Amino acid sequence: MGVKEFYFTGGEPFLHPEIADILKEALKLGTTTILSNGTLITKEIAQRLFQISSQSKYKPEFRVSLESYREAENDLIRGKGSFKKALSGIQALVCAGFNPIITIADWSKYGRFTKEREDGFESLARSLNVPQLRLKKLPLVLLGRSAELIRPYRKDEQVTESCFDNFSMDNLQCATSRIVTSKGVFVCPILIGDQKAWMGWSLKEALGPYMMESPACYTCRTSGLTCKNDDFLSYETHTFQGGKELKILAKDTVRKLVNEFYATAAMQPQKELCCPSSYNPADLSHIPQEVLNISYGCGSPVTQANIKPGESVLDLGSGGGVDCFIAAKMAGEQGQVIGIDMTDEMLRNANASKEIVARNLGFDNVWFMKGFLEEIPLADECVDVVTSNCVINLSTQKEKVFQEIFRVLRNGGRFVISDIVSDKEVPLSMKQDKKLWGECISGAVTEKEFFHITKKLGFYGLEVVNRYRYKEVERVKFYSITARAYKYNKSKECVYSGQYAIYNGPLSSVSDDDNHTYPVGIPIEICTDTAWKLSNPPYKGMFIISDMQNKDVKISCGPQCC
Ligand SMILES: C[S@@+](CC[C@H](N)C(=O)[O-])C[C@H]1O[C@@H](n2cnc3c(N)ncnc32)[C@H](O)[C@@H]1O
Ligand code: SF4
Numbered sequence: 001m002g003v004k005e006f007y008f009t010g011g012e013p014f015l016h017p018e019i020a021d022i023l024k025e026a027l028k029l030g031t032t033t034i035l036s037n038g039t040l041i042t043k044e045i046a047q048r049l050f051q052i053s054s055q056s057k058y059k060p061e062f063r064v065s066l067e068s069y070r071e072a073e074n075d076l077i078r079g080k081g082s083f084k085k086a087l088s089g090i091q092a093l094v095c096a097g098f099n100p101i102i103t104i105a106d107w108s109k110y111g112r113f114t115k116e117r118e119d120g121f122e123s124l125a126r127s128l129n130v131p132q133l134r135l136k137k138l139p140l141v142l143l144g145r146s147a148e149l150i151r152p153y154r155k156d157e158q159v160t161e162s163c164f165d166n167f168s169m170d171n172l173q174c175a176t177s178r179i180v181t182s183k184g185v186f187v188c189p190i191l192i193g194d195q196k197a198w199m200g201w202s203l204k205e206a207l208g209p210y211m212m213e214s215p216a217c218y219t220c221r222t223s224g225l226t227c228k229n230d231d232f233l234s235y236e237t238h239t240f241q242g243g244k245e246l247k248i249l250a251k252d253t254v255r256k257l258v259n260e261f262y263a264t265a266a267m268q269p270q271k272e273l274c275c276p277s278s279y280n281p282a283d284l285s286h287i288p289q290e291v292l293n294i295s296y297g298c299g300s301p302v303t304q305a306n307i308k309p310g311e312s313v314l315d316l317g318s319g320g321g322v323d324c325f326i327a328a329k330m331a332g333e334q335g336q337v338i339g340i341d342m343t344d345e346m347l348r349n350a351n352a353s354k355e356i357v358a359r360n361l362g363f364d365n366v367w368f369m370k371g372f373l374e375e376i377p378l379a380d381e382c383v384d385v386v387t388s389n390c391v392i393n394l395s396t397q398k399e400k401v402f403q404e405i406f407r408v409l410r411n412g413g414r415f416v417i418s419d420i421v422s423d424k425e426v427p428l429s430m431k432q433d434k435k436l437w438g439e440c441i442s443g444a445v446t447e448k449e450f451f452h453i454t455k456k457l458g459f460y461g462l463e464v465v466n467r468y469r470y471k472e473v474e475r476v477k478f479y480s481i482t483a484r485a486y487k488y489n490k491s492k493e494c495v496y497s498g499q500y501a502i503y504n505g506p507l508s509s510v511s512d513d514d515n516h517t518y519p520v521g522i523p524i525e526i527c528t529d530t531a532w533k534l535s536n537p538p539y540k541g542m543f544i545i546s547d548m549q550n551k552d553v554k555i556s557c558g559p560q561c562c
Contacts, residue, residue: 001203001204003029003030004030004031005030005031005032005033005177005228006026006029006030006031006032006033007032007033007034007035007177007189007227007228008022008023008026008032008033008034008035009034009035009179009189009227010035010036010037012036012037012039012040013034013035013036014034014036014040014041014045015040019034019045020045020048020049020052023049023052023060024052024056027052027053027056027057027058027059027060028056028057028058029058030058031058031059031060031061032058032060032061033060033061033062033063033229034060034061034062034063035063035065035103035227036062036063036064036065036089037064037065037078037082037086037089038064038065038066038085038086038087038088038089038090038100039082039085039086039089040085040089041062041064041088041089041090041092041093042089042092043092043095043096045092046092046093046095046096046098047096049096049098050096050097050098053098060098061100061101061229062093062098062100062101063100063101063102063103063136063229064086064089064090064093064100064101064102064103065086065102065103065104065105066078066083066086066102066103066104066121067104067105068104068117068120069117069120069121069123069124070120071083071084074086077145077149087124087128090102090128090130091128091129094128094129094130094131099130099131099132099134100130100134101134101135101136101229102121102125102130102133102134102135102136103135103136103137103138104117104121104135104136104137104138105137105138105139105140105146106137106138106139106140107140109139109140110140110150118135118429118433119427119429121133121135122428122429133429133432135432136229138225138227139219139223139225140219141190141216141219141225142157142215142216142219143190143214143216152215153215153216153218157215157218158215158217158218159212159217159218159221163221164221167221167268171224171226172220172221172226173188173189173190173220173225173226173227173228174187174188174210174220177228178199178203178206178207179192180203183198184198184199184200184201185198185199185200185201185202185203185205185206186198186199186206187199187206187210188227189227190214190216190220190225190227191214191216194214196211196213196214197210197214254394254395254396254437254443255342255372255396257434257437257438258394258437258438259342259343261434261435261437261438262296262319262343262345262346262438263343263344263345263346265294265296265438266294266319266320266343266345266346266348266349267345269293269294270296273296273438273439278300279300279303279322279326280303283302283303283326283329284322284326285360286325286329286357286360286361287322287325287326287353287357287360288353288356288357290320290349290352290353291320291321291322291325291349291350291353292322293320294319294320294346294349295319295320295322296319296320296390297319297322297323297389297390297418298389298390298418298419298420298440298470298480299389299390299418299419299466299480299481299482300323300326300389300418300482301323301387301388301389301416301417301418301482302315302323302326302327302330302387302416303326304416304465304466304482304484305327305330305385305387305414305416305484306537307327307330307331307335307385308330308331309330309331309332309334309335310331310332310334310335311331311335311384311385312331312335312336312337312338312382312383312384312385313327313331313335313336313337313338313383313384313385313386313387314337314338314339314340314376314378314383314385314386314387314408315327315337315338315339315340315386315387315388315389316340316373316376316386316387316388316391316392316401316405317340317341317373317388317389317390317391317392317394318339318340318341318346318350318368319341319343319346319350319389319391320346320349320350320353321339321349321350321353321354321357321366321368322389323339323387323389324337324338324339324350324366324368325353325354325357325366327385327387328357328361328365328366329361331365332363332365333362333363333365335365336365336366336367337365337366337367338366338367338368338369338378338383339366339367339368339369340368340369340370340371340372340373340376340377341368341370341371342370342371342372344370347368347370350368351368354366354368373388373391373392373395373401373404374395374397374400374401374404375404376404376405376407376408378408379408380407380408381407381408381409381410381411382408382410383408383409383410383413384409384410384413384414385413385414385415385416386405386408386409386413386414386415386416386417387415387416387417388415388417388418388419389417389418390418390419390420390440390480391419392417392419393419393420393421393440393443393444393445394437394438394440394443395443396443398445398450398453399453399456399457402453402454402457402459403457406457406458406459406487409487410487411487411488411489412486412487412488412536413486413487414484414485414486414487414537415459415483415484415485415487416465416482416483416484417482417483417484418466418480418481418482419444419450419480419481419483420440420441420444420470420478420479420480421444421445421446421447421449421450421478421479421481422444422445422446422447422476422477422478422479423446423447423476423477423478423479424446424476424477425446426441426442426443426444426476427474427476429474430442430473430474430476431443436473441471441473441478444478447479447481450481450483451483454483454485455513458487458488459485459486459487460485460486460488460512460513460514460533461484461485461486461513461533461537461538461539462483462484462485462513463483463484463485463538464481464482464483465482465483465484466480466481466482467479467480467481467482468480484538486533486537486538488529488532488533490529490562491528491529493528494527494528494529494556494557494561494562495527495528495554495555495556495557496525496526496527496528496554496555496556496557497528497554497555498525498546499525499526499527499528499531499545499546499547500523500524500525500526500545500546501518501523501524501526501530501531501534501543501544501545501546502518502521502522502523502524502543502544503518503519503520503521503522503524503542503543504520504541504542504543504544505520505521506520507520508520510542512530512533512534512539514530514561514562516530516562518543523546526545527557527561527562528557529557529561529562530557530561530562531545533562
């Protein structure tokens with residue numbers, strides 16, 4: 001029947017005396033996951049399973065459920081002594097060489113056990129020497145014991161036909177699987193025992209549709225609940241400042257989950273994702289509403305980019321295209337705008353809107369290309385301006401992105417970037433949260449780090465032209481900033497030839513990125529490259545630059561100067 005994945009659940013699968021042999025057979029056919037409460041996993045059985053696993057075509061996954069990282073809270077729900085037994089089961093699996101997933105019920109919606117849960121699970125996993133913390137959070141289904149402890153579903157908590165409009169049914173567990181039990185086949189593990197969810201005696205019979213009558217379907221629809229393993233997430237070792245080594249999500253994993261996140265966001269507008277970015281309505285008049293519905297920026301970089309007619313603009317992570325279309329009007333018929341994004345669904349939407357924008361403007365100067373920020377598919381020094389709106393935080397290779405921006409910018413070109421930064425380093429538990437990655441939280445660097453990277457890569461004149469508070473998550477404050485900086489390649493011909501600069505004030509003195517200091521009103525001798533920089537944005541108008549050049553005096557300015 002083409003079954004690709006097997007899940008064993010209970011009761012408790014390890015109660016079955018032949019579980020090891022059953023798993024051995026399943027592992028010949030596909031990836032196999034065992035959902036256990038961990039209490040019956042002994043060292044012996046864990047070692048036997050490791051032996052089986054090393055000789056099998058497919059690998060097993062173990063998921064051990066805990067209610068809490070605190071013994072009392074866990075045992076309140078799962079029974080006295082179950083916490084200690086579950087930990088010993090996890091340890092047995094770890095000692096045998098497995099990296100079990102810990103499943104936790106997410107009570108946060110109902111105001112229980114919310115505080116510091118993930119940190120708690122993280123330190124618990126560390127104390128058990130689990131190689132990587134792999135948490136699967138399952139929202140509570142208000143059936144059985146949860147209905148008694150919290151409340152049953154209300155009448156209005158039911159799925160309707162229209163709530164599946166624009167919803168990918170593949171997200172639901174029941175779309176691709178069935179649960180086989182000794183009492184027949186049910187539509188999904190959540191509804192075992194519900195007679196309306198009984199689908200027949202054989203898998204073949206059970207492949208028909210299910211009416212989704214259970215209120216539990218409401219939880220699946222609203223929370224994205226699926227019992228399938230998350231696309232677990234590969235990690236790599238990263239050495240942080242101070243030599244501390246930690247496992248973090250590998251870059252390909254992040255790319256993949258960001259890609260999935262924005263593929264969904266392209267098809268189903270996500271209101272809660274939109275930051276309040278303020279565009280001038282006049283800049284938007286030629287842009288269809290569909291573009292604005294999927295605009296997920298956190299600022300308005302093009303508004304601050306001072307784009308002139310005829311300039312070429314590159315927008316990184318162009319999404320539905322909003323910034324490209326605003327830039328298109330500014331750059332005019334002689335200019336050109338290129339949007340780069342890795343997500344097909346975003347590119348498809350942007351290309352569909354491009355024709356409407358071209359019709360409204362009377363010219364077509366926008367192109368969308370598939371590509372990565374880290375490997376921009378353009379030649380060196382080919383654009384005047386690079387913009388990006390809430391994207392670079394989504395990359396795990398920020399230095400690489402800024403290197404690429406430097407490479408594609410023409411000499412004297414500028415970037416204007418709106419992005420999310422944090423006031424302190426984002427903790428590991430947040431860096432491992434798939435959803436927070438998509439929401440531009442997990443990948444944010446501190447504002448200090450953002451400046452450090454851009455300066456290190458040679459940009460000058462960095463200024464923050466806008467900053468506002470975005471949100472606070474677990475005591476980390478996040479800000480949206482719009483930053484602008486310039487590229488300048490030192491010229492070979494740069495010399496001192498008698499030119500000087502006088503700083504106009506109002507500060508008593510200022511320094512530039514090349515460590516020249518200019519006290520107000522005092523002429524300071526400068527080289528020809530510095531003269532160019534100080535005469536152009538962002539310094540234009542701040543200095544009086546003498547144009548006097550003494551042709552006889554030509555002292556090389558040297559590598560330390562500019
Ligand atoms: C938060 S949305 C912002 C979209 C757009 N700038 C806007 O303001 O509406 C992030 C976009 O960046 C794209 N993206 C994220 N990481 C990327 C990468 N490494 N390379 C290319 N595109 C990326 C996503 O596909 C998504 O469309
Ligand atoms: S509870 Fe409903 S929506 Fe969820 S998996 Fe089962 S049948 Fe599907």
